[in-house]
Amino acid sequence: MQTRSGNHAQGIDVSHWQGSIDWQKVRAAGKSFVFIKATESSRYTDDHFFTYLKGAKAAGLLVGAYHFTRAAKPADVKDEVDHFLKVINQAGGMSSFDLPFVLDAETKEARTRANVTATVRSWVDEFKRQTGVTPLLYTYPSFIEGYLDSSLADVPLWYAYYSNVPPVNKSGWKSWQFLQYTSEGKVPGISGNVDLNEYKGSEAELMAVYKKGNDGSESPANNHEVPAWKESGRQWLIDHAGISSDWKAEDPVDIGTLGAILAKFTSRNIDS
Template sequence: MSAGLALGALGMAQPASAADAAPDGGGHANAGVKPGARTTSASTSAAIPAGYTIRGIDVSSHDHNLGPIDWPAVAAGGAKFAYVKATEGHTYRNPYFAEDYAAAKAAGLLVGAYHFARPDGRDPVTEANFFIDNAQFAKDSQTLVPMVDIEWPYWSGAPTCYGLTTTEMSAWIKSFTDQVKARIGRPVMIYTNTNYWNPCTGNNASFGANPLDIAGYTATRPPLPAGWTTETIWQYAAGDPSTPGSYSQNVFNGDYPALTRLTGAPAVAAPIALRARINSRYVVAESAGAKPLIANRTSVGLWEQFDMVDAGDGFVALRARANGRYVVAESGGAQPLIANRTSVGAWEKFTVIDNADGSISLRANANGRYVVAENAGTQPLIANRTSIGPWEKFDRIATS
């Protein structure tokens, strides 16, 4: 993703030639450099950031300057995933996309498609449809959610932020991301850099539910854009298309099972148990889910196991292993929690709050209140607290 541009003023009129700036698709994921610069340093010399173990690469047609990509060698070198440029704007298709997409999957990598956004086209819905029509997204266990590359224009004389105001840019991104989600049922990943996002969107903080690929070629992870508290992927080094095997380098923020949850058919995560901090006892779907949840068990069996299911838009649902039914904040949170629902609606959605001491709290979407182990765990759980104290804290315990 290429970031080279000449700076202009916000809202500056777009040159007439901008739409035809690079008919061969000049953009590629390179947002980690400053506006007006192009990086040529070899990514293979960059050290893998401390604390990350899952590596990947991203490529575009630029990476075919020296011939085909050796995908088995990429996999043998330790990469677990790859993003391949599919499209740019309304008309450009990467001629190497299908070849790379198939070969990377054949080498065993998890693979996703990315689109270089051209907001100067002023038609985000058409652009999103063009991307998805060519992205080969599949609801399988090897295809990663698509990604949109939103960064500085790359052609000489381009206006800052493509000539859009912050309001126009935010609206463009929302329309694009909404259309992708409508087409595939999953939030699109956003690739960007804080130095672009904050000034060009006016510090828009409303996209935090989309996974983030942050670009920054620094020893430590760069500051995140407005709206995000963590990154999903960090592109920590840019590739050098003039050097064999030098591709943009990425790390995933999590383990491999977590990476698989970004695919079209996420692997089923191991069930969890919830242990109340107030009494160190486990929450149980009493009588196989026929009675309200209560934190009174000293060990974990089938009735104490729950699947934490992604319910979209940053929410989770808890599904009891005992009966396969979802936990509900009954009567809008006025009654104790019980695992008796067959589908997820507003009352079955919760937000997971990560507390500073390593515990979690659950906030019910039904009423915006926190789940409490009432009377130190001697009474059923209920979502009726307005703040987090000892009784509202739980440990999330992996059961396998």
């Protein structure tokens, strides 16, 4: 996996444990993004979620939301996904968030490696079925080693890695999107410890990928939520036709893109 860099964008993740937060001070301290705990299991909602979301957005941070899973088997995940999405909708819907949504998998209710892996896969697939997008997976090295296998390596990783030694590839994962590097950070505007994170690129790159508008609102070209069927179709083309992940569901299929799709499948038919 890639190493940390002093040029990488810096951020935090928070839950009710952080108490009252002065978000303007957090932003002034150079933090450009935050992941906020929204839900846990199939019923719990973090009682600071909505307040944190409002404050962070007003201060100009890019925001994401995460769900802490307690699912013990694949059959449990639909209730969790339904609960998470219900809370996200109460917060203004998916378009109110900048960063990817996150599945936090770090406890062992599912017990065995095979069952934990199957349960995480079911969660990811159910979320994608309902929304058309793949969530990030938050987890840590020993949990991957003991409970997750390489069949999940297609799920983008938010990696909790607390070491100065460069991280090695782990069970199929060769890179991380976000890295949580300590749980004992100190940030102005927050009393006590807070998790510190960095993005895989610079703040300018982070903003270029995720920011919707200078005021935190969506840009005029993207002022509507993309239907799930369009996003699902986009992801299929990325996975199966080799289309760039930079291509968005609302973008027109120009002649170059169409030609690339046709060439891909013409080649497959000839080869077969």
